[in-house]
Amino acid sequence: MTVVDLALATPLTSQLRATQLTAMLDDDERARADHFHHHDDRLLYITAHALTRLVLTRRRPSVDPSAWRFSVGPWGRPHPINAETGELRCNLSHTRGMTAVAVTEGTDVGVDVEWIRPDDWIFDTAPTVFSAAEVDSLGSLGNDERRDRFFLYWTLKESYIKARGRGVSLPLTLISFARSVGEQVTLDLDPSLGDDASSWAFATFRPSTDVRGAVAVRAPSIELELSWPDVA
Numbered sequence: 001m002t003v004v005d006l007a008l009a010t011p012l013t014s015q016l017r018a019t020q021l022t023a024m025l026d027d028d029e030r031a032r033a034d035h036f037h038h039h040d041d042r043l044l045y046i047t048a049h050a051l052t053r054l055v056l057t058r059r060r061p062s063v064d065p066s067a068w069r070f071s072v073g074p075w076g077r078p079h080p081i082n083a084e085t086g087e088l089r090c091n092l093s094h095t096r097g098m099t100a101v102a103v104t105e106g107t108d109v110g111v112d113v114e115w116i117r118p119d120d121w122i123f124d125t126a127p128t129v130f131s132a133a134e135v136d137s138l139g140s141l142g143n144d145e146r147r148d149r150f151f152l153y154w155t156l157k158e159s160y161i162k163a164r165g166r167g168v169s170l171p172l173t174l175i176s177f178a179r180s181v182g183e184q185v186t187l188d189l190d191p192s193l194g195d196d197a198s199s200w201a202f203a204t205f206r207p208s209t210d211v212r213g214a215v216a217v218r219a220p221s222i223e224l225e226l227s228w229p230d231v232a
């Protein structure tokens, strides 16, 4: 059983606290935070990146939150590179109203949170991001269930491509989820992806009524250890 440390936080609302936490970020993060046009996007970014540092320090208390340094992989995945990092892996996600950070030791991890958009145009995008089997299963559902299933598949798919570190360089329609019982899911991967679907475990979570989340780990099974660190 692989335990994933999953930390969640709602975005900061206090400008004073945002200024305090910005001091914890590195120069690159501060520059990116400064580039957001919308205040809410800036607060979301600062929350997610401060949360990541706080959670990493929880696992490696000898490293101050402001001392974490990251390298960025070929497809954009940040990885902590401090000497104390060892086998520590992390991944962050942010969406309207929610930030999430997943941390593991020694195995790839990906996390995704998505605001469940109320718009119907999202269904038009299904054929470009979902497999034929996923699109079929959406078609048989009523509107509310279809929306929920859409975001179930979406978050699972994103958690997988993020755990691989490849982002959307992986062809999304070749990654196919099916729901079995309750929130239990199965994964089917096209052979061209060169990966074994049975080597992955997934867990889903609902941090609020309008946000869905999923975590992927390369492991036989997964257990989420959920926390809400006090960031605000």
Ligand SMILES: CC(C)(COP(=O)(O)OP(=O)(O)OC[C@H]1O[C@@H](n2cnc3c(N)ncnc32)[C@H](O)[C@@H]1OP(=O)(O)O)[C@@H](O)C(=O)NCCC(=O)NCCS
Pocket: 045, 048, 075, 076, 077, 078, 091, 092, 093, 094, 095, 111, 112, 113, 129, 153, 154, 157, 158, 161, 162, 163, 164, 165, 166, 167, 168, 172
């Ligand atoms: C990585 C990616 C997949 C995540 O996108 P997203 O869901 O919009 O954003 P999230 O908030 O979940 O994750 C962003 C974080 O993931 C991390 N990240 C970036 N590239 C990554 C990669 N290749 N692998 C893993 N993590 C990555 C970063 O920490 C990033 O945060 P930052 O920008 O604040 O530094 C993005 O590259 C992307 O292209 N998204 C396209 C969305 C899409 O079409 N999805 C269809 C799925 S059905």
